[in-house]
Amino acid sequence: MPLQDFRVNLGAAALSFAAGVALLQLLPGLPPLLPVLATTAGLLLVALRWRHLWWLAISATGFAWALLHACAVLCEHLPVEWENRDLILTGAVAGLPQGLDTGTRFLFAVDEARHQQVLVPFSGLVRISWYDGAPALAAGEGWRLQVRLKRPHGFSNPGGFDYERWLFQQGIKATGYVRGSTENRRLDAGPGAYWIDRQRQTLRSRIARALGDGPTSGLVQALLLGDRGGIAPAQWEVLTRTGTNHLIAISGLHVGILSGFAFFLARWLWLRSERLTLWLAAPRAAALVAWLTAFAYSALAGFAISTQRSLVMLSVILGAVLLRRPVRPAAGLAVALGGVLLWDPLAVLAYGFWLSFGAVALILYGMSQRSGRPPLWQQWGRVQWLIALGLLPLLLLLFGRASVLAPLVNLVAVPLFSLVLLPALLLASALSLLTGFDWPLQMAARGLGWGFDGLETLAAWPGAAATLSARPPWVWALAFGAAVLLLAPRGLPGRWLGAVLLLPMWLERPPAPAPGDVWLTLLDVGQGLAAVVQTERHLLVYDTGPAFPSGFNTGEAVLLPYLREAGRSRIDLLVVSHGDKDHAGGVQGLIGGVPVTRIWSGEPTELPKLSPGSCRAGLRWRWDGVDFRILHPPTDYEGNSNNRSCVLRVENVSGSVLLTGDIERGVERALIQRYGDELSSSLLVAAHHGSAGSTSGDFLATVQPRVVLFSAGHLNRFGFPSEWVRQRVMAQGSAMYATASSGAITYRFSSDGRVEGPV
Numbered sequence: 001m002p003l004q005d006f007r008v009n010l011g012a013a014a015l016s017f018a019a020g021v022a023l024l025q026l027l028p029g030l031p032p033l034l035p036v037l038a039t040t041a042g043l044l045l046v047a048l049r050w051r052h053l054w055w056l057a058i059s060a061t062g063f064a065w066a067l068l069h070a071c072a073v074l075c076e077h078l079p080v081e082w083e084n085r086d087l088i089l090t091g092a093v094a095g096l097p098q099g100l101d102t103g104t105r106f107l108f109a110v111d112e113a114r115h116q117q118v119l120v121p122f123s124g125l126v127r128i129s130w131y132d133g134a135p136a137l138a139a140g141e142g143w144r145l146q147v148r149l150k151r152p153h154g155f156s157n158p159g160g161f162d163y164e165r166w167l168f169q170q171g172i173k174a175t176g177y178v179r180g181s182t183e184n185r186r187l188d189a190g191p192g193a194y195w196i197d198r199q200r201q202t203l204r205s206r207i208a209r210a211l212g213d214g215p216t217s218g219l220v221q222a223l224l225l226g227d228r229g230g231i232a233p234a235q236w237e238v239l240t241r242t243g244t245n246h247l248i249a250i251s252g253l254h255v256g257i258l259s260g261f262a263f264f265l266a267r268w269l270w271l272r273s274e275r276l277t278l279w280l281a282a283p284r285a286a287a288l289v290a291w292l293t294a295f296a297y298s299a300l301a302g303f304a305i306s307t308q309r310s311l312v313m314l315s316v317i318l319g320a321v322l323l324r325r326p327v328r329p330a331a332g333l334a335v336a337l338g339g340v341l342l343w344d345p346l347a348v349l350a351y352g353f354w355l356s357f358g359a360v361a362l363i364l365y366g367m368s369q370r371s372g373r374p375p376l377w378q379q380w381g382r383v384q385w386l387i388a389l390g391l392l393p394l395l396l397l398l399f400g401r402a403s404v405l406a407p408l409v410n411l412v413a414v415p416l417f418s419l420v421l422l423p424a425l426l427l428a429s430a431l432s433l434l435t436g437f438d439w440p441l442q443m444a445a446r447g448l449g450w451g452f453d454g455l456e457t458l459a460a461w462p463g464a465a466a467t468l469s470a471r472p473p474w475v476w477a478l479a480f481g482a483a484v485l486l487l488a489p490r491g492l493p494g495r496w497l498g499a500v501l502l503l504p505m506w507l508e509r510p511p512a513p514a515p516g517d518v519w520l521t522l523l524d525v526g527q528g529l530a531a532v533v534q535t536e537r538h539l540l541v542y543d544t545g546p547a548f549p550s551g552f553n554t555g556e557a558v559l560l561p562y563l564r565e566a567g568r569s570r571i572d573l574l575v576v577s578h579g580d581k582d583h584a585g586g587v588q589g590l591i592g593g594v595p596v597t598r599i600w601s602g603e604p605t606e607l608p609k610l611s612p613g614s615c616r617a618g619l620r621w622r623w624d625g626v627d628f629r630i631l632h633p634p635t636d637y638e639g640n641s642n643n644r645s646c647v648l649r650v651e652n653v654s655g656s657v658l659l660t661g662d663i664e665r666g667v668e669r670a671l672i673q674r675y676g677d678e679l680s681s682s683l684l685v686a687a688h689h690g691s692a693g694s695t696s697g698d699f700l701a702t703v704q705p706r707v708v709l710f711s712a713g714h715l716n717r718f719g720f721p722s723e724w725v726r727q728r729v730m731a732q733g734s735a736m737y738a739t740a741s742s743g744a745i746t747y748r749f750s751s752d753g754r755v756e757g758p759v
Contacts, residue, residue: 010331010335011328011330011331011332011334011335012055012334013055013058013338014334014335014336014337014338014339015334015337015338016055016056016058016059016062017058017059017061017062017065017338017341017342018062018337018338018341018348019059019062020058020059020060020061020062020063020064020065020066021062021063021065021066021341021345021348022348023059023062023063024063024066024067024070024345025066025348025349030067030070030071030074030075031067033067033068033071033075036063036064036067037064039060040057040060040061040063040064043056043057043060044057044060044061062341062345065341065342065345066341066345066346066348069171069344069345069346070168070345070346072124072171073124073168073171073172073173073346074168076122076123076124076173077122077151077173077174078122078149078150078151078173078174079120079121079122080151082113082115082120082122082149083149083150083151083715084148084149084150084715085115085148086115086146086147086148086179087113087114087115087120087146087147087148087149088113088114088115088144088145088146088183089108089110089112089113089126089143089144089145089146089147090110090111090112090113090114090142090143090144090187091108091109091110091111091112091123091142091143092108092109092111092140092141092142092143092188092192092193092194093106093107093108093109093137093138093139093140093141093143093194094106094107094108094109094125094139094194094197095107095139095194095197095302096139096197096200096201096204096225096227096229096302097137097138097139097201098229099229100129100131100549100550101549101550101551102131102132102549102550103129103130103131103132103134104129104130104134104137105127105128105129105130105550106127106128106130106137107125107126107127107128107172108125108126108127108128108143108145109124109125110122110123110124110125110126111123122173122174124171124173125170125171125172125173126147126149126172126173126174126175126176127167127172127174127175127176128145128147128175128176128177128178129176129177129178130177130178131177131178132180133180134178135186138189138191138198138201139191139194139197139198139200139201140190140191140192140193140194140195140197140198141186141188141189141190141191142186142187142188142189142190142192143184143185143186143187144183144184144185144187145178145183145184146178146179146181146183146184147176147177147178147179148176148177148179149174149175149176150174150175150176150714150715151173151174152164152167152168152172152173152174152175153175153714153715154166154167155523155524155525155526155554155557155558155743156524156742156743156744157523157524157558157561157562157743157744158470158561158562158565158566158744159400159470159561159562159564159565159566160557160558160561160562161557161561165349168346168349169346169347169349169350171346196299196302197302200225200227200300200302203224203225203300203429203433204221204225204227206429206432206433207220207221207224207429207441208221209438210432210438210441210442210445211441211442211445214445214449215232215235215449215452216445216446216448216449216452217230217445218230218231218232218235219231219235219248219445219448219449219452220425220441220444220445220448222248223247223248223254223417223421223422223425223448224300224425224426224429225300225301225302226300226301226302226304226307227302228248231248232551233551233556235452237459238452238455238456238459239455240401240403240465241403241405241458241459241464241465242403242405242406242409242413242455242458242459242464243388243402243403243405243406243407243409243410244403244406244409244410244413244417244455246306246355247413247414247417247418253310253414253418254297254418254422255294255297255298255306255307255310255311255314256294256310256314257418257419257422258293258294258297258422258423258426259290259291259293259294259297259310259314259318260290261423262286262289262290262292262293262294263286263287263289263290263318264286266285266286266289266290267282267283267285267286270282270285270286283321284321284322284324286321287318287319287321287322288318288322290314290318291314291315291318294310294311294314295311298310298311304352306352306356308339308340308343308344308347309336309337309340309353309356309357309360312335312336312339312340312343313332313333313335313336313360315339316332316335316336316339317332329364329368330364333357333360333361333364336357337357340353351398351399354394354398355391355394355395355398358390358391358394359387359390359391362386362387362390362391362487363383363386363387365386365390365484365487366382366383366386366390366487367379367382367383367386380411380415381411384406384407384408384410384411384414385407386487387406387407387410388406388407388410389407389483389486389487390483390487392479392483393476393479393480393482393483393505394480396466396468396479396505397471397476397479400467400468400469400561400564400565401465401466401467401468401564402465402466403464403465403466404463404464404465404466405458405461405464409455409458413451413455416451417451420447421444421447421448421451424444424447425441425444425445425448427440427444428440428441428443428444428445429441429444467564467569468505468506468564469509469510469564469565469566469567469568470510470565470566470567471504471505471508471510472508474504475504475505475508476505478501478502478504478505479501479502479504479505481498481501482497482498482499482500482501482502482505483498484498485497485498485501486498486499486502509567510565510566510567512534512536512566512567513534513535513536513624513748514536514750514751515536515624515625515751516536516624516625516626516652516653516750516751517535517536517626517652517748517749517750517751518533518534518535518626518650518652518657518748518749519533519534519535519746519747519748519749520532520533520650520657520683520746520747520749521534521562521744521745521746522685522709522711522739522744522745522746523545523554523558523559523562523711523739523744524558524711524739524740524742524743524744525545525546525554525558525586525711525739526545526546526554526713526714526716526740527546527582527689527712527713527716527718527720528543528545528546528554528582528583528585528586528689528711528713529542529543529545529577529582529583529661529685529689529711530542530543530544530545530554530555530558530559530586530711531543531659531685531711532559532562532563532566533650533657534566534568535623535624535625535626536624536625537623537624538572538573538623538624539563539568539570539571539572539573540571540572540573540574540575540628541559541571541573541574541575541590542575542577542648542659543575543576543577543583543584543661544559544574544576544583544584544585544586544587544589544590545558545559545582545583545585545586546581546582546583546585546586547581547585547586547588547589548585553585553586553588553589554585554586554589555585555586555587555588555589555590555591556586556589556590556592556593557589558586559586559589559590560589560590560593560594562744563594568594569594569595570594570595570596570597571590571594571595571596571597572597572598572623573597573598573599573600574587574590574591574596574598574599574600575599575600575601575615575646575648576599576600576601576602576603576607576612576646577601577602577615577645577646577659577661577662578601578602578603578606578641578642578644578645578646578661578662579601579603579605579606579607579641580641580642580662583645583661583662584601584606584607587607587610591610598613599612599613600612600613600614600615600646601613601614601615601646602614602615602632602633602644602645602646602661603641603644614635615630615633615646616630616633616634616635617630617631617632617633617634617635618630625652625751626650626651626652627650627651627652628648628649628650629648629649629650629651630646630647630648631647631648631649631671631674631675631679632645632646632647632663632667632670632671633645633646633647633667639666639667641662642661642662642663642664642688643662643663643664643666643667645660645661645662645663645667645687646661647659647660647661647663647667647671649679649681651681652749652751653751653753654682654749654750654751654752654753654754654755655681655682655683655706655749655755656680656681656682656683656749657681657682657683657684657685657747657749658679658681658683658684658685658703658705659685660684660685660686660687660694661687661688662687662688662689662691662694663687663688663694664687664688664691664693664694665693665694665696665699668687668694668695668696668698668699669696669698669699671699672698672699672702676702677702679699679702679703680702680703680704681703681704681705682705682706682707682749682755683705683706683707683708683709683747684700684703684705684707684708684709684734685708685709685711686708686709686710686711686721686725686729688720689710689711689712689716689718689720689721690710690712690720690721690722690725690726690738691718691720691721691722691725692722692724692725694725695708695725695728695729696728697728697731697732700728700729700732700734701732704732705732705734706734706735707734707735707736707737707747707757708729708734708735708736708737709736709737709738709739709745710736710737710738710739710740711738711739712738712739712740713740714740714741715740716740721736721738737758742758745757745758746758746759747759
């Protein structure tokens with residue numbers, strides 16, 4: 001077979017392999033492993049005889065390869081009977097531990113699991129938090145730990161981050177925490193197989209000592225090590241709004257630039273020696289040095305997906321130099337795609353995978369059709385335009401928002417960060433390690449800080465980022481087609497249709513309540529409460545869910561994405577039932593991302609910075625044909641925190657909803673005495689997450705709900721909702737749903753008498 005044909009076939013084979021890998025991810029469940037392996041082996045054997053089946057056999061191989069990796073995570077999961085029970089794990093710290101305000105979070109490669117003397121059939125990667133008394137952990141250390149584990153479980157909300165998908169893509173089989181025990185002991189202090197991560201951790205510690213707790217420390221760690229754990233949420237917001245978050249981590253662009261620099265420097269130095277050039281041609285020697293540089297820098301980043309893609313791509317290009325063979329850019333990209341998925345077929349689940357390959361494909365598509373050779377600055381400007389416009393639909397589809405400033409900002413930021421700041425940081429960190437002096441790294445970090453200050457100024461512009469709510473699939477199909485047309489060569493007839501095809505993406509609107517309708521969504525926020533009530537032109541948020549010492553809060557992580565998905569840009573009334581952290585924890589994260597007209601709380605003194613109004617019985621109002629009424633607490637009420645919860649009733653012609661916060665039986669009795677049958681409601685959000693001390697039989701008999709909803713965490717330590725409460729609800733004859741098992745729950749009460757739910 002001619003070499004050129006082989007090269008074309010290699011690219012096609014890589015695409016066929018990738019298609020098989022992607023096909024597995026579209027299935028609702030895993031097919032049986034052995035039949036798939038047998039079928040794949042049979043196809044490969046048949047393809048040796050009938051070549052026209054070769055591509056089908058390669059696709060089947062990709063499918064089987066992805067299935068093997070998926071099964072390694074899903075087919076060998078933690079047995080259900082061992083969830084939330086004390087286990088003794090023996091294994092090693094995998095990767096870089098991340099410091100928390102209250103301890104440490106780290107990956108742990110489990111070799112053996114036991115309960116007392118019983119061997120538990122479980123091994124693999126787990127994500128563990130060690131809180132009080134956590135020692136300093138190092139990558140590769142061997143430990144025996146007493147832990148409690150859960151199978152992967154995340155919040156399930158429209159527009160929210162898919163935590164379970166991320167855990168699966170990372171190969172993590174369970175999450176949990178370390179228990180205080182004498183069993184916790186270090187078995188081996190050596191790095192073992194994680195010696196690269198140990199070196200990365202050493203460098204991270206050096207950076208932390210040199211820069212302290214300054215705002216640039218996390219940015220430097222991200223740029224040098226690909227470790228983003230030290231970047232504050234506010235810094236991520238700046239990077240997102242300016243479209244520069246791809247710069248603050250070791251990216252494929254950085255790998256390519258450093259590799260190119262190493263190539264030209266090595267070639268120049270090699271040409272200085274006649275003896276060396278006679279032994280090996282300068283371009284081939286430079287290609288080898290460039291590849292080693294790319295490999296070393298990718299290892300420094302922990303072989304992130306973007307660096308994998310670049311490393312494989314560079315291997316193709318530099319391999320062609322070593323072999324003195326030409327390589328087509330499109331074929332090189334296809335081989336890189338296949339190579340990354342051969343390395344890690346689960347990478348196809350990562351958003352960065354699609355953005356990374358999409359950016360390179362757009363550059364090849366948009367630049368390969370250009371005639372002549374315009375000035376470098378024009379080429380660079382067109383590259384930024386290609387990426388900005390071409391990736392816009394993908395960014396909006398994946399994240400719900402994209403930076404409007406990205407093309408102009410990256411025009412300056414990319415060369416500044418990649419050609420100036422990154423080399424300066426690498427050189428400064430090397431000098432700090434070799435000489436022990438911190439000032440070179442501190443000076444380079446100061447320069448990075450100045451660059452970031454400029455990004456903060458730009459991010460403060462109100463129109464810096466465009467947000468988009470949910471759109472049907474046909475809208476996205478048109479948007480991707482529009483990008484292809486708009487970036488096509490100028491001579492292509494009908495390019496103007498691309499602008500027309502983009503219109504539905506901006507004009508299409510998500511479903512919204514009609515006049516007189518009311519929609520309630522109880523969001524999945526774990527062990528907490530957050531509900532959204534929508535009418536035609538108004539929006540009420542009742543509670544904001546919890547916040548955690550790590551900085552994670554559900555106001556920012558759950559409520560804001562949900563509101564963007566629903567196309568809502570303003571909150572008319574935020575009701576914080578009371579001051580408990582599982583109800584009020586997300587307030588700051590929420591109000592930092594969306595304007596709020598009014599705030600009420602049953603405990604206004606617990607939110608002093610916000611100066612909320614008092615939520616008091618007797619308040620009534622009407623929005624868009626829907627009635628709202630506060631039933632509790634009365635003025636000057638002196639109960640405990642839970643019993644000061646604001647109780648809200650929402651009603652239209654089709655039914656009513658009762659939101660009760662964390663009230664206990666005493667308040668329930670008082671409500672029965674005060675309102676009697678007026679409490680009757682179609683839907684009840686159970687008080688205190690289903691605690692046995694609330695949702696009494698008398699209260700249920702008075703409210704007579706058709707449906708009872710529970711907002712409680714998956715396998716929470718309190719056992720909510722209580723078995724007693726569930727029995728009371730069943731005795732009442734009400735249906736019941738819990739966010740822990742159902743995710744976000746929506747009920748729609750129409751003005752024509754129809755009730756839809758759960759949806």
